[in-house]
Amino acid sequence: MHLSLPLAIGIVSICALILTSTLLILLFLYLRCHDHRRKDRTCALEKAETKDEICRYKWAEIELLTGNFSMPVVGQGGFSTVYLCTLPGSFEPIAVKVHRCGGGERLLRAFRQELELLRKIKHPRIVRLHGFSDDHEEEGALILEYLPNGSLHHKLHGNQGESAEVLTWQNRMRILFELTDAMEHLHSMDPPIVHNDITSTNVLLDCQLSTKLCDFGSVSAGFSAAVCRSGGASVAVGSPGYIDPYYLRTGLLSKKTDVYSFGVLILEVITGLPVVGSDGRNLKAQILPCLEGGLQDLMDPSLNGEYNIDEAVQMAALAVRCTGLQPGLRPSMVEIRAVMREKVRSAILTVD
Incomplete structure (x- = not known):
């Protein structure tokens, strides 16, 4: 059977059209699938609500x-x-x-x-x-x-031989106040969350020097929890210098454990000193006995005297309360925020 040339051309054209359409459909499906995969990989850059x-x-x-x-x-x-x-x-x-x-x-x-x-x-x-x-x-x-300004620890002490940048008094107080916002949020959750590693290393700073709390590998849910025990010995989780001695002694964790660490952080921020000295003594042991002689000699020299002495006195008093030996006598994060809002105006000049 011989087909006429026009009929053969028509059949070939129809077949080509079908093949082209099929290829276009497959290409569309491939691109759509690829686009979905790309969106899946980049969806993390968008604000996640769930x-x-x-x-x-x-x-x-x-x-x-x-x-x-x-x-x-x-x-x-x-x-x-x-x-x-x-x-x-x-x-x-x-x-x-x-x-x-x-x-x-x-x-x-x-x-x-x-x-x-x-x-x-x-x-x-x-x-x-x-x-x-x-x-x-x-x-x-x-x-x-990613937080481009690194950690508060890096700003206060430098890193790997680098000299530390000078944080102004206002920025220091604002960073601490913003940190209390994160801590209060954790403590108000149901059940409450104890971070258990509040340190200057775990306070990150964005391009505006705004605070972001990180590192939640040591958290505990609930008002209190016992530390893990191995072979009859307590395995306390936390960072030297910041860790609550009551927690070390009893193995009991509470929201006031975070409050203690925050008190140590206050001392670190106002003095610019590391939380563990070269002699092995922690910052609280070094600083608190000297407070009766006044604050001027204890303030971070990199501030060059540019700080509010009344606010420094209030923050030092707050640090003393936060690091009290009895957890029940330490202030809550709600109270700490209230004190800072009322008496440390530098903390809220650029907040809220």
Whole structure:
């Protein structure tokens, strides 16, 4: 059977049209799928209102994101490293915190605890979670907002041989006041959250020097909880110099444990001294006996006398109350905020 030339051309044209249409449909579906995947990977850069919008990554993607862990390191802990990265298709920097759990149950539990808490909490003074990876047996990763001004510790003391920048008195008081906002929020949750590691290292600063509290691997939910015990010995979680001696002595954790650490942080901020001296003594033991002689000789010399002495007196008195030996006599975060709002005006000049 022979087809006429016009009929053959028509059949070929129809087949070509069908093939072209099929290819276009497949291309459309591919691009749509690829676009959804791209949005899934970059959705973390948008403000998440529900935890469902926080992206989950495979471990291979974390390796790719960090250049196989070769990107610049912007933070280092005992069992974690923070890398400065960018998500594909975006120029906005992010921080990738990689937990090296090494098969340790306690470290793995700390990672999962921090992950679940950050997925639940949405607060402007708490570091924001963009995504995570939890499919590796011995490692985990949190993708967090990046704070370009580093930590309060870095601003006060410098880092790795760098000289510290001078934070003005007003900025110091504002940073502390903003931190109380985050702490009060945690303490008012149901059940209350005890951060248990309030330190200058865990206070991060954005480009406007606004405060963001980070590192929730040591938190405890509830008004009090016992520390973990191993072989009959207490394993206290916290940072030297900041840790509540009542907690060390009894193993009982409460909101007032955070209050104690905040009191130590006040002393660190107004004096510019490290919380553990070269002689091994903590800052409270060094400073409190000297307060009766006046504050002028204790103030951070980098301030060059540019501070409000009345506010400094109020903050020192607040630090004494916060670091009292009896937790029940320490002020609550609500009271601390009220005192600062009323008597330390520098703290609220650029807040609210």
